[in-house]
Amino acid sequence: MEYVKNITELVGNTPLVKINSITKNIESTILAKLESYNPGHSIKDRIGIQMIKDAEEKKLLKKGGVIIESTSGNTGMGLALAAIKKGYKMIVTMPDKMSIEKIDILKAMGVKVIITPTNVTADNPQSYYSVAKRLSIEIKNSFYVNQYDNLANRKTHYKTTGPEIWRQTDGKITHLIAGVGTGGTITGCAMFLKEKNSNIQIWGIDTYGSVYKKFHETGVFDKDEIYSYTTEGIGEDIIPKNVDFKLIDLFEKVTDKDAAIMTRRLAKEEGILAGNSCGAAMAGLMQLKDKLKKNDIAVIIMPDHGSRYLGKVYNDSWMKKQNFI
Numbered sequence: 141m142e143y144v145k146n147i148t149e150l151v152g153n154t155p156l157v158k159i160n161s162i163t164k165n166i167e168s169t170i171l172a173k174l175e176s177y178n179p180g181h182s183i184k185d186r187i188g189i190q191m192i193k194d195a196e197e198k199k200l201l202k203k204g205g206v207i208i209e210s211t212s213g214n215t216g217m218g219l220a221l222a223a224i225k226k227g228y229k230m231i232v233t234m235p236d237k238m239s240i241e242k243i244d245i246l247k248a249m250g251v252k253v254i255i256t257p258t259n260v261t262a263d264n265p266q267s268y269y270s271v272a273k274r275l276s277i278e279i280k281n282s283f284y285v286n287q288y289d290n291l292a293n294r295k296t297h298y299k300t301t302g303p304e305i306w307r308q309t310d311g312k313i314t315h316l317i318a319g320v321g322t323g324g325t326i327t328g329c330a331m332f333l334k335e336k337n338s339n340i341q342i343w344g345i346d347t348y349g350s351v352y353k354k355f356h357e358t359g360v361f362d363k364d365e366i367y368s369y370t371t372e373g374i375g376e377d378i379i380p381k382n383v384d385f386k387l388i389d390l391f392e393k394v395t396d397k398d399a400a401i402m403t404r405r406l407a408k409e410e411g412i413l414a415g416n417s418c419g420a421a422m423a424g425l426m427q428l429k430d431k432l433k434k435n436d437i438a439v440i441i442m443p444d445h446g447s448r449y450l451g452k453v454y455n456d457s458w459m460k461k462q463n464f465i
């Protein structure tokens with residue numbers, strides 16, 4: 141018989157697929173790593189399982205405990221897989237801009253979801269970070285995962301995603317392109333890949349409304365760069381400990397509109413029903429295409445599945461309301 145003992149054993153080893161139509165005028169090879177192939181349909185399954193294991197080993201999480209996290213949705217799902225397997229309760233805080241699909245999916249997995257306002261600063265007591273922190277103090281036997289500063293996040297990608305990309309490209313990868321939220325994906329992969337070959341270029345995709353690009357280029361944390369945007373999962377108004385700016389060669393900003401339009405093109409032209417930040421990463425690579433040479437092999441991380449955005453990017457009324465179409 142051929143079966144795995146638990147759903148969590150299906151996490152990782154996601155496929156690489158060549159992008160053809162969108163990149164038809166580019167001579168280099170562009171490959172997408174489809175993280176929607178994880179059982180929770182996103183890259184965050186990887187860190188959900190690892191951060192819980194790490195907390196148990198450090199005795200921060202005990203039997204019957206409550207897992208608390210602030211999330212744009214996907215990390216909640218990854219954590220829920222681990223919580224279900226191990227019998228923990230779970231509470232997540234989510235900003236109100238996140239898609240209804242993400243909220244309902246978490247509820248379906250038995251997670252208590254607390255919605256917080258998007259348009260408040262990170263240090264406001266109502267922000268999703270502050271509410272999660274407060275709950276973790278108030279609730280006995282609880283553990284605040286904190287994917288932003290918890291270094292088990294980037295370690296997971298150092299141990300899994302990075303080595304997979306190296307093996308799948310036969311060590312020939314020249315560029316890695318990834319959206320930057322907590323920074324765990326890009327930093328963990330970069331740590332592994334640059335150890336193997338320090339010439340590999342690491343390009344971070346940022347959004348308008350986020351502090352990353354300016355901070356990387358000038359060292360200035362500019363509050364004026366912060367405003368709300370529709371792209372989900374990337375860009376930040378804080379500097380998480382998981383980002384190692386030294387390992388990122390450049391940041392490229394993509395507009396909400398360009399990210400949304402490119403997300404739709406991935407579905408229509410490539411048959412890849414991808415999430416919003418996948419479109420952002422693809423659009424970012426297209427903005428940078430003149431930096432690529434003929435024999436380059438670029439890998440773009442595609443963090444999640446389009447089913448999470450049916451009411452947004454894939455909905456004509458929503459797209460018109462945003463003036464994207």
Ligand code: PMP
Nearest residue numbers: 320321322323324325373417443
């Ligand atoms: N895309 C989506 C849809 C995400 O949920 C996240 C995580 N916030 C990212 C990209 C960015 O990944 P990371 O947090 O590892 O930087």
